[in-house]
Amino acid sequence: MPRKTYVQTxxxxxxxxxxxxxxxxxxxxxxxxIGLTGSKEGCNDGNCGACTVNMDGRIVTSCLVLAxxxxxxxxxxxxxxxxxxxxxxxxxxxxxNAALQCGICTPGFIVAAKALLEREPDPSEDRIxxxxxxxxxxxxxxxxxxxxxxxxxxxxxxxxx
Amino acid sequence: MTTRQGTDSNVVLVNQEFDVVGTRPIRHDGADKVTGRAxxxxxxxxxxxxxxxxxxxxxxxxxxxxxxxxxxxxxxxVRAVATSSDFPNTYAERTSRRYQSNNILAGDKAxxxxxxxxxxxxxxDHVAEEAIALIEVDYxxxxxxxxxxxxxxxxxxxxxxxxxxxxxxxxxxxxxxxATHLQQVLGDIDEGFRDADFIIEKDFDTATVHQGYIExxxxxxxxxxxxxxxxxxxxxGAFPVRNSLSQILGIPVSKIRVTPMEIGGGxxxxxxxxxxxxxxxxxxxxxxxxxxxxxxxxxxEGTGPTPGSHIKIKMGATRDGxxxxxxxxxxxxxxxFPGSPVAAGATGIFACxxxxxxxxxxxxxxxxxxxxxxxxxxxxxxxxxxxETVVDMLAENVGMDPLDFRMLNSxxxxxxxxxxxxxxxxxxxxxxDAMKSHPxxxxxxxxxxxGRGVAVGFxxxxxxxxxxSISVNHxxxxxxxxxxxxxxxxxxxxAMQAAEVLCIPAEDVNPTVVDTDSIGYTELTxxxxxxxxxxxxxxxxxxxVVNEMIQRAAMMWDIEPENIEFVKGVFRSxxxxxLSMTFKQLARNSRDTGGGIVGKSSVDPKGVGVSFAGAIAxxxxxxxxxxxxxxxxxCVQDVxxxxxxxxxxGQMQGGSVQGIGWGINxxxxxxxxxxxxxxxxLDYRMPTSLDLPMIDTVIVEVANPGHPYGVRGVGEAxxxxxxAAIANAIYDAMGIRMENxxxxxxxxxxxxxxxxxxx
Numbered sequence: 001m002p003r004k005t006y007v008q009t010x011x012x013x014x015x016x017x018x019x020x021x022x023x024x025x026x027x028x029x030x031x032x033x034i035g036l037t038g039s040k041e042g043c044n045d046g047n048c049g050a051c052t053v054n055m056d057g058r059i060v061t062s063c064l065v066l067a068x069x070x071x072x073x074x075x076x077x078x079x080x081x082x083x084x085x086x087x088x089x090x091x092x093x094x095x096x097n098a099a100l101q102c103g104i105c106t107p108g109f110i111v112a113a114k115a116l117l118e119r120e121p122d123p124s125e126d127r128i129x130x131x132x133x134x135x136x137x138x139x140x141x142x143x144x145x146x147x148x149x150x151x152x153x154x155x156x157x158x159x160x161x
Numbered sequence: 162m163t164t165r166q167g168t169d170s171n172v173v174l175v176n177q178e179f180d181v182v183g184t185r186p187i188r189h190d191g192a193d194k195v196t197g198r199a200x201x202x203x204x205x206x207x208x209x210x211x212x213x214x215x216x217x218x219x220x221x222x223x224x225x226x227x228x229x230x231x232x233x234x235x236x237x238x239v240r241a242v243a244t245s246s247d248f249p250n251t252y253a254e255r256t257s258r259r260y261q262s263n264n265i266l267a268g269d270k271a272x273x274x275x276x277x278x279x280x281x282x283x284x285x286d287h288v289a290e291e292a293i294a295l296i297e298v299d300y301x302x303x304x305x306x307x308x309x310x311x312x313x314x315x316x317x318x319x320x321x322x323x324x325x326x327x328x329x330x331x332x333x334x335x336x337x338x339x340a341t342h343l344q345q346v347l348g349d350i351d352e353g354f355r356d357a358d359f360i361i362e363k364d365f366d367t368a369t370v371h372q373g374y375i376e377x378x379x380x381x382x383x384x385x386x387x388x389x390x391x392x393x394x395x396x397x398g399a400f401p402v403r404n405s406l407s408q409i410l411g412i413p414v415s416k417i418r419v420t421p422m423e424i425g426g427g428x429x430x431x432x433x434x435x436x437x438x439x440x441x442x443x444x445x446x447x448x449x450x451x452x453x454x455x456x457x458x459x460x461x462e463g464t465g466p467t468p469g470s471h472i473k474i475k476m477g478a479t480r481d482g483x484x485x486x487x488x489x490x491x492x493x494x495x496x497x498f499p500g501s502p503v504a505a506g507a508t509g510i511f512a513c514x515x516x517x518x519x520x521x522x523x524x525x526x527x528x529x530x531x532x533x534x535x536x537x538x539x540x541x542x543x544x545x546x547x548x549e550t551v552v553d554m555l556a557e558n559v560g561m562d563p564l565d566f567r568m569l570n571s572x573x574x575x576x577x578x579x580x581x582x583x584x585x586x587x588x589x590x591x592x593x594d595a596m597k598s599h600p601x602x603x604x605x606x607x608x609x610x611x612g613r614g615v616a617v618g619f620x621x622x623x624x625x626x627x628x629x630s631i632s633v634n635h636x637x638x639x640x641x642x643x644x645x646x647x648x649x650x651x652x653x654x655x656a657m658q659a660a661e662v663l664c665i666p667a668e669d670v671n672p673t674v675v676d677t678d679s680i681g682y683t684e685l686t687x688x689x690x691x692x693x694x695x696x697x698x699x700x701x702x703x704x705x706v707v708n709e710m711i712q713r714a715a716m717m718w719d720i721e722p723e724n725i726e727f728v729k730g731v732f733r734s735x736x737x738x739x740l741s742m743t744f745k746q747l748a749r750n751s752r753d754t755g756g757g758i759v760g761k762s763s764v765d766p767k768g769v770g771v772s773f774a775g776a777i778a779x780x781x782x783x784x785x786x787x788x789x790x791x792x793x794x795x796c797v798q799d800v801x802x803x804x805x806x807x808x809x810x811g812q813m814q815g816g817s818v819q820g821i822g823w824g825i826n827x828x829x830x831x832x833x834x835x836x837x838x839x840x841x842x843l844d845y846r847m848p849t850s851l852d853l854p855m856i857d858t859v860i861v862e863v864a865n866p867g868h869p870y871g872v873r874g875v876g877e878a879x880x881x882x883x884x885a886a887i888a889n890a891i892y893d894a895m896g897i898r899m900e901n902x903x904x905x906x907x908x909x910x911x912x913x914x915x916x917x918x919x920x
Contacts, residue, residue, distance in 0.1 A: 021287070023287060024287075028286075031203075031204075035206070036197070037197070037200070037201075037203075037204040037206075038196070038197015038198065039197070040201070040203075040375070040376065040425065041203060041377070041454070042375040042376060042377065042425075042457070042842075043457040043841065043842045044456060044457065045457065045841055045842075045843070047457075047841060047842035047843045048375055048457075048842050050375055050376075077197070078196065078197035079196065079197050079198075081196070082196055087192070087195065087196070091195040091196065094191075094195050095187045095188070095191040095192070095195060096187065097807075098185070098188070098650070098805075098807035098808055098810075098811055100191075100194055100195070101426075101648070101649035101650060101808070101811055101812075101815065102374070102375075102376070102423075102424060102425050102426045102427075102648055102649060103190075103194035103195075103199055103423065103425070104201060104374075104375045104376040104423075104425025104426060105375050105425075106194055106195055107197045110195060125855075128850070129850040129851045129853075130851055132849075132850045132851075133849045133850055133851040134849075135850070136375055136842060136847060136849065137375070137850075138372075138373050138374055138375055138426050138428070138815070138819070138847060139426055139649060139811070139815045140811055140814060140815050140818075141811075141814035141815045141817055141818030141819075141848075141853065141856045142818070142848075142849075142850040142853055143810075143814045143853075143855050143856045144807075144810075144811060144814070145850070146850060146855070147855075
């Protein structure tokens with residue numbers, strides 16, 4: 001078996017060190033080594049978006065990032081979106097708008113939507129649909145997800161002003 | 162009733178409003194699911210865990226001459242290898258048990274590309290994957306059967322030499338790929354066509370499609386030294402998994418405990434088992450827990466898609482618009498083992514209409530593709546595409562508005578379906594009314610290459626067994642246990658029905674889905690049954706709590722229980738107005754009246770209410786590329802009673818979009834060797850957010866008299882109409898009749914190029 005490599009990262013604001021094989025993905029390390037199982041594996045080839053995390057300010061599908069590439073990076077996963085017990089407005093909007101059914105795609109959608117609203121606080125419906133097009137949901141038909149993101153954007157704007 | 166959805170207002174025809182049922186509380190498992198804390202099957206962890214992988218057949222049809230696992234066993238890190246010889250496999254030929262066992266690990270034949278042949282348990286996934294590549298299988302490759310018509314042809318390669326056609330109970334004499342030929346008859350079909358002024362005949366082919374849940378199948382198992390097996394899995398039904406495991410492993414159900422993990426979508430595809438018995442056998446061999454998870458390729462190649470089909474329809478109508486005869490020939494692919502949903506498809510194909518003369522022939526045909534599994538109203542979408550296209554053509558011939566034509570012929574209470582069942586109270590005409598008056602239908606659609614289409618569909622729903630237990634907390638809240646996998650918000654819709662009885666808020670219920678050791682027998686989550694049947698169980702268990710609390714109040718007040726009533730959340734003496742306590746007060750004050758207060762129920766309800774749903778679709782066709790874009794879409798469905806309207810809308814929207822994907826995009830691209838070429842989610846293209854408009858919904862509520870709150874069930878009917886509605890819209894836009902699914906750009910271009918216009 002291949003020798004393991006030492007990796008040092010910041011995950012959800014905490015210093016995290018772990019060992020991984022060169023062939024292991026970031027997703028695999030997050031789930032099986034570090035124990036953060038909120039990022040989900042739906043396809044392992046970057047097409048479903050269920051494993052979406054924020055890496056140094058960019059959203060990436062963590063199944064397509066090798067764990068060794070995470071050395072020195074700053075990663076935010078779904079587990080880091082809420083502040084303690086206070087849900088992020090996007091999480092709250094998903095609940096209030098019934099924007100999840102089975103919930104397996106929800107972490108990826110929330111991480112992606114948060115990145116969108118950080119860049120564009122008031123996106124149009126089209127813009128939301130474009131930004132979320134790499135996240136597949138098979139349950140909802142996207143209607144309530146798009147509405148939840150619009151709702152969260154509006155509430156976040158209201159808090160600001 | 163109010164709704165957030167777009168332009169419509171819901172049509173409410175129930176006579177009764179409730180305090181909790183019909184409201185929109187936040188789901189009880191919501192916080193776990195928006196924070197990543199919810200534990201799905203693949204999230205299972207345990208000390209000492211091994212990882213399992215499956216070797217799969219590269220051939221669509223081959224005899225397995227030998228399997229040599231010695232090199233795999235010798236690899237460092239490998240702990241066990243399993244093949245079908247590790248299953249008892251004591252079932253007689255031609256039994257569903259034998260077929261099921263041979264699907265999970267192949268017997269003497271590999272019957273599709275992706276058919277499981279052997280499995281390995283190793284210290285990690287990567288070693289397991291290396292090990293399966295070291296297993297040597299000697300195959301004798303055979304020619305494959307890749308479609309139902311090919312399988313039915315004379316001299317077709319035979320998948321199962323022992324199989325004989327079941328002709329309505331009598332066995333055929335020759336080997337055949339047709340497992341079953343069923344027939345449904347009403348009236349006299351020849352006489353019906355003699356009465357018709359217009360007759361339309363048309364053939365349709367639909368491609369194999371997949372349920373497409375985002376979470377791949379998974380299972381973990383630990384075979385304890387005391388002989389008990391514990392399985393953790395994402396499944397639609399923990400008890401059905403226990404039953405199947407018992408049969409395949411040859412051990413009693415009492416030796417098996419199944420814990421249903423959170424499930425990442427199923428749509429019918431997570432009813433059958435695949436990995437569970439394999440993980441169990443590997444655990445038995447190693448004495449360690451074993452976890453297995455499929456790759457996406459394995460999901461496509463190794464788990465139930467829904468059948469491709471070949472359907473011929475002939476329908477006749479009189480000049481004044483009455484449908485007088487309908488005939489269907491339906492050949493459905495079962496996949497490698499018998500059991501396509503052709504019977505359900507046959508039951509639904511003409512059920513929307515009151516037709517005096519019907520003849521339906523259904524064929525369940527084995528082919529060299531993965532064994533099909535249920536998919537949301539299984540069998541009905543294929544049938545609906547064919548029938549509703551022909552109905553549209555008849556309406557045009559007669560010269561009627563397509564919804565008026567459907568209304569004139571609509572099934573109603575008392576109409577007898579071709580399977581012999583008469584309808585009870587149904588919302589068929591109410592759905593058509595709601596479609597006709599909807600602002601979507603009454604609006605004008607402008608622009609070139611644009612068209613509008615409608616279609617309707619019928620689904621029968623199921624009841625089946627469910628259990629529930631409730632314990633009352635001293636603070637006046639309750640803990641509620643069920644065995645029903647929560648696949649889309651049913652913790653809420655079940656809890657709300659208990660809350661309604663006890664007159665407490667939905668938030669005062671803590672619903673938990675528990676394992677098979679912890680609750681009475683409960684059937685799968687499927688068939689639109691959970692809110693109907695498990696909700697009913699919750700209603701009954703709550704009534705049991707009320708009865709027990711009346712006993713406690715009687716003790717406290719020293720009066721007869723018969724003298725106490727429970728009205729609007731208050732227990733009170735019928736004679737002494739001084740004696741009265743709310744549910745909460747009594748819960749708090751009853752500590753010294755005995756042990757904790759519990760209620761229980763176990764039900765098998767019969768009053769199933771069937772569903773009708775309809776779709777209105779506006780499309781734009783790109784004449785250069787053939788691409789169809791859905792511009793606007795409305796789903797109308799009779800749900801009986803919407804317990805949690807937001808999740809009811811969600812079911813309707815989700816089903817609609819699966820229907821849209823089935824209609825215009827999705828298919829298994831099969832190569833000449835019988836393998837699937839597009840086994841990634843890039844190439845098997847399900848709709849993304851960018852492909853769709855908002856999906857408008859109209860909830861019609863014609864109460865089901867067979868349920869305490871009028872619930873019918875909502876999960877399935879919405880998927881049936883979209884492909885036909887889109888096909889009819891394409892015709893409206895371009896004057897071409899689409900005959901095959903999917904209606905993807907090459908198919909639309911071909912139809913345009915062929916001038917296939919029947920206008």
